[in-house]
Amino acid sequence: MSKLRLGIVGSGMIAGVIANAVRQVESIELVAVASRRPISAKAFAEEHGIDQVFDTWQEMLASSVIDAIYVATPTASKEEIAIYGAQNKKHLLVDKPFASFESLENIIKAAKANAVSFMDATHFTHNPRTKTLNNLMQEEIGAPQAVRTSFFFPFMDRNNIRFNIEKEPTGAVGDMTWYSMRAIAEYLKPTVPVKTVSGGIVRDEETNAVIRGSGVLVFEDGKSSTFDFGYNAGTCLMDLDVLGHEGVFSMSDFVLDWKNGFAFDNQEHVIGFTKRTGMQLPKEHKYIEADSSFPQSVYMMKNFADLTANAKSKENVQAQHLALLTQQLLDKYWEAVA
Structure with missing residues (x-):
């Protein structure tokens, strides 16, 4: 071949x-x-x-x-x-x-x-952990009703293209909030329109680029998402909570896993996520392993190669759906805060 x-x-x-x-x-x-x-x-x-x-x-x-x-x-x-x-x-x-x-x-x-074929290059979609979490969700915590995310990266280099409002007009919204919107698409899987969207952004005083923000999306069936993002928190945050009816799945590395994410290299780390339920103490939380041997970017490239075998496959349709839903949610937020 x-x-x-x-x-x-x-x-x-x-x-x-x-x-x-x-x-x-x-x-x-x-x-x-x-x-x-x-x-x-x-x-x-x-x-x-x-x-x-x-x-x-x-x-x-x-x-x-x-x-x-x-x-x-x-x-x-x-x-x-x-x-x-x-x-x-x-x-x-x-x-x-x-x-x-x-x-x-x-x-x-x-x-x-x-x-x-078409696919957007969102790496965490292809992390085997994403599939594991979705497969276990109904059994472990019930149907999802909310997603909370926080994605910050310490990056205030004003010479970087992210601070050029002509080339990157949405700044941290497009760069960072994309992942929050993809988390909604991946884990909440909304099937009804957005009912309300609100939030706020902070712009850099020198460049006018968006450097931080937060928001809330509520869908017509009551499902919701809250999110924070930006460059100026002084640390890296990649927190995700998926709230079911019988518990919560959580992780602190939903964008780039601590083991193989291109910004990290911690081979002793076991990729996975935490399940919390009832009135458990932290020591009682269950860690569900979803480990993998390769960076999620490698899985993405393998999946892309497979996708090109048949441009009309159901995998192509799903890739297009995820991209369109993610961008649609991003646009709604941008329209509300810009």
Whole structure:
């Protein structure tokens, strides 16, 4: 079976994470890179052993040397690149977030029209723990009724693109709240419209970029989610609670697991989550193991390669649904607070 030939558009930190993940997946090979800064693309290629460097992403996407692309560019340019890729019959893996629900719809429509696969690059979706938690939820804690998340990363570098409101207009909302919205999609699985949404954001005084915020989403059936996010808490927080009717599932690393997340390397840690019920003391809480041997980015790349085998598969439909629901919820929050 031939390998999926991948080209990367972008040469930043997250592109490097994917390049490292590809090396651990037998069904994919990384063969090309293009970046808005050719010097960066050449350095990236040398670092990761990539044979071909293109001067522009247009040339790479139009070429016959790749079958699929990973788009790791600023949000403002993703739609144009992804649609051009689809029109050139390239499967699409696109980093989050998207400019809007409409923009994401346009990308998915282009993928369908050209019979190529689409998936957004949300890593924790592919962590085996996510499937384990969902499989055990009904039996262990009952049907979910609320999700609480808190995602902070200590990052106040004003020279970073996250603080450029032209390229990343939603700032920490798109960068961080995407994961809170994906947690809603993954674990709460709403099937009815949002009834109310509220919250607030804090902007950086120098750049006007969004650096912190919080919010509440309530659905028409009473299910709800509360969330906090940002760059300025001075520490990393990745807390998640899924509230059932008979208990709670909790974890402190829902975005990047402590064992293999690209920001961490703690091989002694056993990936999993905690179950709390009744009036238990902390020592009585049950830790449910859901350990895995590889980084979640590796599982994501393997799943993406599998996805490209059939662009009309139920797995493709599910990937599109998760992306659209996540962006839809994100847009509703942004409209309420911007």
